[in-house]
Amino acid sequence: MSSQVRGGTRWKRFALVMVPSVAATAAVGIGLAQGALAASFAVSGQEFKVKATELEGWDFVQYGSVASGKTLDGKPLNEPVAVSGFSEAYITNMCQSVVTPKLPFDLGSVTLRLEAGGPGHERVYAKDLYLDVSELDADAQFTNIDIGVAAGSLKKFPGGKETKTGIQPNTEANPNGFAQRAEKAVLKKVQQKAWATTAGTFNLSGLKLRLSGGTKAECY
Known part of the structure; x- marks a missing residue:
């Protein structure tokens, strides 16, 4: 999320999520250049911020893509993203904010x-x-991580184990492009910017929604 709306692709600012090596970051950039395509819907012209004490997720996958839509003033928007998927995830103290300027x-x-998901x-x-x-930004721990997997092979772990998580349904990505996977990922002190979130089920206990003037109520 940003209070400013920007068109075009910010390739120099592309940051890979949850990657424990510089080499992996470079490889995802290469995967984008090789033709990874975007999400299953046009994204809004606004990023949003998410903050959490902890995210605990299973069957983690990640690959490069592009989020496409239009800015608030109607100009084309194509933004590089790291698509991160989980079959299941639990989030503690989640905060999400978006600024409309x-x-x-x-x-x-x-x-x-x-x-x-706050106290109580x-x-x-x-x-x-x-x-x-x-x-x-986060402190991340992975269990049984594979870095450099072909995106088209994300569902197949060594030994023939099938997972529930792969390339997001109704989207396209280069099946030979760079990706990574892990049986489990735990992220602590999470701060992130995102263009879109999708989930088959999303249960929010203790939900609070507030509107306020200015930008002081952002999550971080």
């Missing part, structure tokens, strides 16, 4: 902030979760 009638900017409530639960992420 320059509203009419001299209202200025307005921040929409959503919170769930169950963790947020998501099934078949996919995140189109442009930036991420």
Whole structure:
């Protein structure tokens, strides 16, 4: 999420999510250049921020893609993203915020902030979760990670084990492009920017939604 709307592709700012090596970051950039295509719907012209104390997810996969849509003023938008998928995930103390700038009638900017899974409530639960992420900061731990997997082979772990997570349904990606996978991923002190999130199930315990003027209510 950003309070400024930008068109075009910010290749120099492309940051790979949850990658424990510089070589892996470079390889995902190569995967994008080889023709990974975008999500199953046109994204809005606004990024949003997500903050969480912890994300615990299973059957993690990740590959490069492009989020496409239009900016708020109608210009073409094509943004490189790292698509991260989980068959199941639990999120503690989730906060999501998005700023809409320059509203009419001299209202200025307005921040929409959503919170769930905080103290006294169950963790947020998501099934078949996919995140189109442009930036991420976190402490990450992976279990049985494979780096450099062909995107078309994400569902097949060594030994023939099939997982529920692969390239997101109704999307396209280069089957020979760079990807990675892990049986489990735990991210702590999460701060990320994203263009889109999709999930088959999304349970938010203790949901709070607030609107406020300006940008001071952003999650971070």
